[in-house]
Amino acid sequence: MLLTILGCSGSLPGPDAPASGYLVEADGFSLAVDFGSGVLAALQAHRDPFSLGAVLFSHLHPDHCGDFTGLTVLRRYHPDPPYDPTERKLPVHGPSESPDRFARAYAESAEELARTDLGDVFEFHALPEGTVHIGPFEVTAARVAHPCEAYGFRIATPDASLVYTGDSGPCEALHELADGVDVLLSEATWQHREDRPADLHLSGRQAGRLAADAGVGELLLTHVAPWTDPEVVLAEAREQFTGPVELARRGKSYRIG
Numbered sequence: 001m002l003l004t005i006l007g008c009s010g011s012l013p014g015p016d017a018p019a020s021g022y023l024v025e026a027d028g029f030s031l032a033v034d035f036g037s038g039v040l041a042a043l044q045a046h047r048d049p050f051s052l053g054a055v056l057f058s059h060l061h062p063d064h065c066g067d068f069t070g071l072t073v074l075r076r077y078h079p080d081p082p083y084d085p086t087e088r089k090l091p092v093h094g095p096s097e098s099p100d101r102f103a104r105a106y107a108e109s110a111e112e113l114a115r116t117d118l119g120d121v122f123e124f125h126a127l128p129e130g131t132v133h134i135g136p137f138e139v140t141a142a143r144v145a146h147p148c149e150a151y152g153f154r155i156a157t158p159d160a161s162l163v164y165t166g167d168s169g170p171c172e173a174l175h176e177l178a179d180g181v182d183v184l185l186s187e188a189t190w191q192h193r194e195d196r197p198a199d200l201h202l203s204g205r206q207a208g209r210l211a212a213d214a215g216v217g218e219l220l221l222t223h224v225a226p227w228t229d230p231e232v233v234l235a236e237a238r239e240q241f242t243g244p245v246e247l248a249r250r251g252k253s254y255r256i257g
């Protein structure tokens, strides 16, 4: 399994990276996980965007899905696509509101909204809690602690496993998902303070604690907000987790398993 960081800036794009977006690949299949602002540009630097096998959304905050409208333009209006996108629709797995929210974000008028639901080039699947198969991946989705329909994922092949927290405060679901995983890609939006809201995000300390309690192989910290010092977040995580920890970096790839 190969994980490539397309974007890792928390809550909004930052000076060094797009907002959240990751490419997870195995057996020639490319799964985009989240597609925040700036991610389509980063994807084009790595892969032909028509080569995506599916898109998976943790939740529908703009920093996780803002570039989806660009993907719609690409698939509808590219003058010379490598295949017919209306014949080979791109599977999109996400929260139940995804088709409606994306259509509203794309349509420029009520008339256009009434004419199309983006189903001409995408095939939407509402995420169930539990396991779905996407290409070569077994994807287990669990609701996490964030103020909307939000999921964390365990993405596994027979010989590799990755857990992505999405956006979440500390919760039992993350501990269950992350149990013994090879790589934990954990959000660490902010420095630890006792007065942070409970059901929103993790601090570096909480991400490190999660990694330690779940016995993960390696911790990658992501979704650090542009106004947060990443070195402080990294130091917090390292105080809790003695295994390998690093800050996810735009453009870097990690081989898992």
Ligand SMILES: [Zn+2]
Pocket: 010, 011, 020, 061, 063, 064, 167, 223
């Ligand atoms: Zn976010």
Ligand SMILES: [Zn+2]
Pocket: 059, 061, 146, 167
């Ligand atoms: Zn969010």
